[in-house]
Amino acid sequence: MLRYVIVAVAATLVGMPATAAERPPLPLRPDGYGVAQPTPPDLVDRRLPTRDILPPPADGRFVSTVGPVPDDVLARSTWKPECPVRAADLRYVTVTFRGFDGGAHTGELIVAATVADDVATVFGDLYAADFPIEEMRVVEPAELTAPPTGDDNNTTAFVCRPAVGLTRWSAHALGLAVDVNPFQNPYSKGDLVLPELASAYLDRDRDLPGMISGGGPVVAAFARIGWKWGGHWTSPVDRHHFSRTGT
Numbered sequence: 001m002l003r004y005v006i007v008a009v010a011a012t013l014v015g016m017p018a019t020a021a022e023r024p025p026l027p028l029r030p031d032g033y034g035v036a037q038p039t040p041p042d043l044v045d046r047r048l049p050t051r052d053i054l055p056p057p058a059d060g061r062f063v064s065t066v067g068p069v070p071d072d073v074l075a076r077s078t079w080k081p082e083c084p085v086r087a088a089d090l091r092y093v094t095v096t097f098r099g100f101d102g103g104a105h106t107g108e109l110i111v112a113a114t115v116a117d118d119v120a121t122v123f124g125d126l127y128a129a130d131f132p133i134e135e136m137r138v139v140e141p142a143e144l145t146a147p148p149t150g151d152d153n154n155t156t157a158f159v160c161r162p163a164v165g166l167t168r169w170s171a172h173a174l175g176l177a178v179d180v181n182p183f184q185n186p187y188s189k190g191d192l193v194l195p196e197l198a199s200a201y202l203d204r205d206r207d208l209p210g211m212i213s214g215g216g217p218v219v220a221a222f223a224r225i226g227w228k229w230g231g232h233w234t235s236p237v238d239r240h241h242f243s244r245t246g247t
Helices: 008-014 017-020 071-076 114-128 217-224
Strands: 064-068 090-098 102-113 177-179 187-189 192-194 242-244
Touching: 064 114, 071 217, 102 114, 114 217
Parallel strands: none
Antiparallel strands: 064 090, 090 102, 177 242, 187 192
8 A cells, every 4th residue: 555645747747637736745644644634525526537648448348468567667666676576576567447437548557477467357357347447557756755645546556665654565565466546445544544635435335436345346356366355454444455465
């Protein structure tokens, strides 16, 4: 689960929603995360359109690709030699996803080679179920240290960083975890909410598009490949997090 920050320059380059780029940084907690804030009215039922960073599928059908991580993609990712996985053991995956705008879009992920085909299958299942996703792109290094704005909603996988609040590597740093629609499915532990503006989505009875539920298609799709859902945890509750390791 990524530290929830948005970089205005990166937003311009990769086409993130304009609202994300324009929001000011939040006041910080002692742990460096932002102080949780009431959800802004325009995000209480968040359904922002997707801005394409890759060409969408020509005919609207689901398409996936799996291959070595291209040098230019690796260079803009958070991978570095001290990460706990070799670059050669990662794969670059592209998949078709359904946006909140109803359109078919192409997203990108970096995952461990051992799970790449399975992850592509999961997103095929989500596309068939018309489960909406806002954006899906490789996380860049500047996002790990930028001031939090609390409105991130990037579906992502590999991020070379420790687990939240810990010193050990996250499953994301191994390419063995995927976060799906973090804004609609926030992480919470005590008064910490990530993304920090997503408090309205702590009410899991709302049943809005993009939300993940225990009996829904997202949990089922990941369960079919043997992955576990952080929404089943008790503290923290990581509603957007799926992992091969269960951590």
